[in-house]
Amino acid sequence: MDKTKDRPLSGTVGEVKTTFIDTLFTKNIVLVQAIGISPILAAGVTLKNGVVLTLCTAAVLIPASLFMSLLGERLPTWVRAPIYTVGAAAIMLAAAAFIDQIISHELYAALYVFLPLTAVNTLVSYRAGGFSMSQKPVIALTDAVVSSLGFGLVICIVSGLREIAAYGTLWEKPLNFSVVLSEAALPYAAFLLLGFMAAFLHWLNSVIDKRRGGPEI
Amino acid sequence: MSYKKYKFARAPHLRHSDKPSTMCADVLVALTPLCIFSAVYYGLRPVLLVLTGLGSAVLCETIGCLIMRRKPTVPDGSAAVTGAIIGLLVSPISPYWVPAAGAAFAILVVKMPMGGSGRNVFNPAAAGLSAVTLCFPGFFFRYPDPGTGLPLPLSNTVNVAVVPSPASQLASGGQTLYSPITLLLGGFPGPIGATAIIILIACALYLLIRRTISPHITLPYLAVCAALAYLFPRVTAGAAGSVMVELCSGYLLFCGIFILNDPVTAPRHWLGRIGYGVLAGVLVMLTRYFGRFEEGACFAVLLANAFATTLDRLGWYALNLRRIRRRRQS
Secondary structure, three states, X not given: OOOOOOOOOOOOHHHHHHHHHHHHHHOOOOXXXXXXXXXXXXXXXOHHXXXXXXXXXXXXXXXXXXXXXXXXXXXXXXXXXHXXXXXXXXXXXXXXXXXXXXXXXXXXXXXXXXXXXXXXXXXXXXXXXXHHHXXXXXXXXXXXXXXXXXXXXXHHXXXXXXXXXXXXXXXXXXXXXXXXXXXXXXXXXXHHHHHHHHHHHHHHHHHHHHHHOOOXX | OOHHHOOOOOOOOOOOOOOHHHHHHHHHHHHHHHHHHHHHHHOOHHHHHHHHHHHHHHHHHHHHHHHOOOOOOHXXXXXXHHHHHHHHOOOOOOOOHHXXXXXXXXXXXXXXXXXXXXXXXXXXXXXXXXXXXXXXXXXXXXXXXXXXXXXXXXXXXXXXXXXXXXXXXXXXXXXXXXOHHHHHHOOOOOOOOOOOHHXXXXXXXXXXXXXXXXHHHXXXXXXXXXXXXHHOOOOOOOHXXXXXXXXXXXXXXXXXXXXXXXXXXXXXXXXXXXXXXXXXXXXXXXXXXXXXXXXXXXXXXXXXHHOHHHHHHHHHHHHOHHHHHHHHXX
16 A cells, blocks of 8 residues: 555645644554554653653654655665664664763663664654655654654653552652552553553544544544 | 345354353353352352452443443343452452452453453453452462361451462472362362362363353363373372372363353364364463463463464364365366
8 A cells, every 4th residue: 555645745834734643643653553562562661761762762763754855765775774774773872872871871771672672663664764755854854753752652651651550650759659550560551551542542533533524434 | 245145243153042141141050059169168258259250340341331332231141250250260368359350350451442242352351360360469379278167257368377279389399288089179279169170070061061161172271281281290299190280270170161161252163162272271381380370371361362263264274275275276
C-alpha cells in the first residue's frame, strides 16, 4: 500500500496542521501504528526514563528526517538506510556520553542498553526512511517533531503510571501511597496499559469520525 | 462470494445440542464436590472464598455489560465458572479480596475489553490467577496443614501455621513427605479445590461423559506432563514417584480438566486440540522446572491460548495436505 498517497505534499499551514493532528492522534506512532513499543515495555518504568528516552528519540529522529527529506531522493536506495542509521548512532553515542558524564551515571546505568537501541528503533527507520523521503522539509520536520511528541506522550503516561504503581513515587518524589504494586514494573503491565490506551484512542477516533459524518471505523 | 449466506456465531462452537449455559452448569456441578471436600478439611472459609470469587466475577460481568450497553451475559454462566475456578485455586488462608481481585481482573481486563462472552482470546480464569499470583505471591503459595482437623478461623488467618506443599518441596529440591495414598486422597496442603485428586478424576469422568470436556486436550496434556516428570525427576524417590508427585501437586490436574478445556479459547479441530494439550503440558512442566513460582500452570495456559488459532489451522492443514497439494498441481 502506498503510504505517501494521502499525505500532504506542500508545506502550507493547513497541511502542517493536518500532519500534526494525524501523527499525534489519528495515527499515533505507538498506539495505532504499534511502532517503538520495546523501550516503553522495558525501560519505561519511571517518568525520568520516559522523558530521557523521548528527548533521545527526538534528537535522533529530527536530524534524520530532515536529512532524508533534503537529500534522500538524490542518494541511491542502498545507501540511504546505512547513512541515517550511522548518523543516528553517532548522535546517540554523543547523547549517551552526555548523560553518563554530565547528567547522572545512575540514569545512564538504568537505561543502559536502551539508549543505543534508540538509534536503530523502527521509529527512526519508519519515519525518516519511509515517510520523510517524499516530503517537503517543513512537513518532514513537523512529522519528526510530532512523532517524537506522540511517542513521548505515550511513554510518559505509561512510565508515570508505572512509577506511581510500582514505587509510589513520581519523578522520584514520594507520593505517600500505602499500597505499592511492585509488579507494575514488569513488561506485562505496560502491555496492558498500551492495550487500553490504544482501545481508548480508537474509540475517540471513531467518535470524532462519527461527529464529522464520516464512515464508522 | 457473498458472506451473507453464512450464519455468524460466537464461540463456543458446539456440535451437539448443548447450550453454553448447560455446559457451564455441568462445570459448576463438577466443582461443587471439590468445594464440599475442602469444607470437610478447613471448615466454611474455603466455601466463602469460592463464593467471593464467583460473586465478584458475576458482579463485574454485570457492570461490564452495563458499560457496554449489551444484554447481560451473566445467565450463560461463563462468568460464574471463571469466578469459581479462581476461588478454588487460591489458598484456604488467603484473604477474601484475593479471589475477588483475581475475578475482577479476569472479567474487567481480560474478558470484557475483548468483547465479552465468547470473544475472549485468553482464558479469563488463567489470566486472573496469573495476575494475582504475580502481584501477591506472598498470599498465594501459603497453605495450612489439612491434618489438624480444626476449621480455619473465618476472619483473621495470620496466626494459622503454614506448611510446605508438595509443589514447593519439589521446587526447592527436597524430598516430598507425602505418600501416594495421601496424595490420592487429598490430605496434603494445596489450593482449595486442587488437592482432592480422586474427586478431580471423578469430575473429569463426569464431564467427559457429558461431552463438556474433550479427551483430545486433557489426555495428551497429562501424558506429556507424566512423560516429562518420568524423564526428568526432581525427587529422589525414583521416576514413578516423580510422576505421582508432579501430577498430584499444585493445580496441574485441575488446570488440565477445567481451564484448558474452556471451549472459547481452546482449538476446535481434534488434531489442533492434541497439539494444544501437548504444548500446554510442555509449558506447564517448563514453568515448574525453571519458573519463579512453585506452580505456573496458569501462565502456561495463557501462552498456549496464544497458539490456539494457529494450532487449529495447522491441524486442518496436516490432515488436508494431500488435497491441498493436488489442487496446487492442477
